[in-house]
Amino acid sequence: MSHSSLLIRGAQAILTGRAGDAMRHDVRSHGADIRVRGSRIDAIGHLTPEHGERVIDAHGCIVMPGWVNTHHHLFQSLLKGIPAGINLGLMGWLSAVPVSYRRHFDHEAVMRLAARLGLVELLLSGCTTVADHQYHYYPGMPFDASQAVFDEAAALGLRFVLCRGGQTVTRSIDVNPPPQVQPETLEDFLAAVEHDVQRFHDPAPDALRRVVCAPTTPTWSVPVEHLRPIADEARRLGIRLHSHLSETSDYVRYTHEVHGCSPVDFVEQHGWVGEDVWYAHLVHLSSAEVTKLARTGTGMAHCPQSNCRLGSGVAPAPALHRAGGRVSLAVDGAASNEAADMLHEAHTAWMVHRAVGGPDAITAEEVLHMGTAGGARVLGLDAVGTLAPGQAADIVVMPLNEPRQWGLHDPAMAPVVSGAGRPSHVLCHGRVVLDNGQIPGLDLQALRAEAQAAVRVMQTARS
Numbered sequence: 001m002s003h004s005s006l007l008i009r010g011a012q013a014i015l016t017g018r019a020g021d022a023m024r025h026d027v028r029s030h031g032a033d034i035r036v037r038g039s040r041i042d043a044i045g046h047l048t049p050e051h052g053e054r055v056i057d058a059h060g061c062i063v064m065p066g067w068v069n070t071h072h073h074l075f076q077s078l079l080k081g082i083p084a085g086i087n088l089g090l091m092g093w094l095s096a097v098p099v100s101y102r103r104h105f106d107h108e109a110v111m112r113l114a115a116r117l118g119l120v121e122l123l124l125s126g127c128t129t130v131a132d133h134q135y136h137y138y139p140g141m142p143f144d145a146s147q148a149v150f151d152e153a154a155a156l157g158l159r160f161v162l163c164r165g166g167q168t169v170t171r172s173i174d175v176n177p178p179p180q181v182q183p184e185t186l187e188d189f190l191a192a193v194e195h196d197v198q199r200f201h202d203p204a205p206d207a208l209r210r211v212v213c214a215p216t217t218p219t220w221s222v223p224v225e226h227l228r229p230i231a232d233e234a235r236r237l238g239i240r241l242h243s244h245l246s247e248t249s250d251y252v253r254y255t256h257e258v259h260g261c262s263p264v265d266f267v268e269q270h271g272w273v274g275e276d277v278w279y280a281h282l283v284h285l286s287s288a289e290v291t292k293l294a295r296t297g298t299g300m301a302h303c304p305q306s307n308c309r310l311g312s313g314v315a316p317a318p319a320l321h322r323a324g325g326r327v328s329l330a331v332d333g334a335a336s337n338e339a340a341d342m343l344h345e346a347h348t349a350w351m352v353h354r355a356v357g358g359p360d361a362i363t364a365e366e367v368l369h370m371g372t373a374g375g376a377r378v379l380g381l382d383a384v385g386t387l388a389p390g391q392a393a394d395i396v397v398m399p400l401n402e403p404r405q406w407g408l409h410d411p412a413m414a415p416v417v418s419g420a421g422r423p424s425h426v427l428c429h430g431r432v433v434l435d436n437g438q439i440p441g442l443d444l445q446a447l448r449a450e451a452q453a454a455v456r457v458m459q460t461a462r463s
């Protein structure tokens, strides 16, 4: 499936992923062709096919960087639309769905199936880099969840960042916790993170595999005295830190009541801010917190669909972005967002901020930047997220095949303003991972049947 040289020819528009006016490559003056050699973009311009080179015809297509999804829980891909949690907010939903259903993920085959399904959904929307916040770990676990998710990403050819989650204390929010949410000791948690770093982590700017230290929440999943040692150990290992923060107003109230300060001040006190840290959600922030996140370079994984779905609110992502902060886009787990689709997520981001902040609250170009280069910056993958010579060849070719995309006066913005469509071709690290709309080697109908069977097994076990 890999080609030493490949030409994407005749794009209608090329979106670079870069901020501001640099988002749009001028195809008329500077050419509409992109050559890929090995894993990198070799050239963008007026290019002629070379002998033996594969050519992908991009006439009438938008060409853009692969989306970068900076927060997910892949194991939740088999937990969509569970009736017991469908109308609940974060706290009730956590107890009714992710915690309650953890016992069904004791089997490697189920974990692999869920991860595969989530990754396939993402790939079909043009996503090439996935940061998965995997927190299904507990003492005596019968299989290697880290290996399983890395294997599934590698089988599809995707760039994968394992945010190794977990907990070192029994969480006060877990009602009737099953054995699968028993805590690890701090020593075991840190040893497991280091083991994953040794096995999987590549610090290169175009790494296909990264490991991040990511206790599930800094407030409930670890005792306060563990926060500093965890941050210190991550920095000793040269890896990033990730967690959830300030998802709901209840969360903010809890932090004020228990710790006497705002959530961002709380994590700052324990070494958990900086360019090597990013948080999912950050829905409820004061202006002082926005300023502090921007000043310290602490990143946001903005998950507007999950925040809408759980009724959590709308994160001030445009304010952080315009303050010079680091903002990325993410789908979050499927148990709180039944669409693991970066096109859909971008469309929602564009819509929801204008609904609450007016028509100049965010532009389509800003959303595209957040979902591509913004995400790569948050993850420290500097050779990813933009289309330019020398950058990793993570490229999406998006035909405008949907009637919804017809009649557009500025088709280049279709991926954000239409929120529909499917790529014809996706390259990740120079490899064609979606070819003429098909994932090479994947039987999609077999995946569907396996997912339906897994849901039936869960339903039978609970009836």
Ligand SMILES: [Zn+2]
Binding pocket: 071, 072, 073, 133, 244, 280, 332, 333
């Ligand atoms: Zn999450």
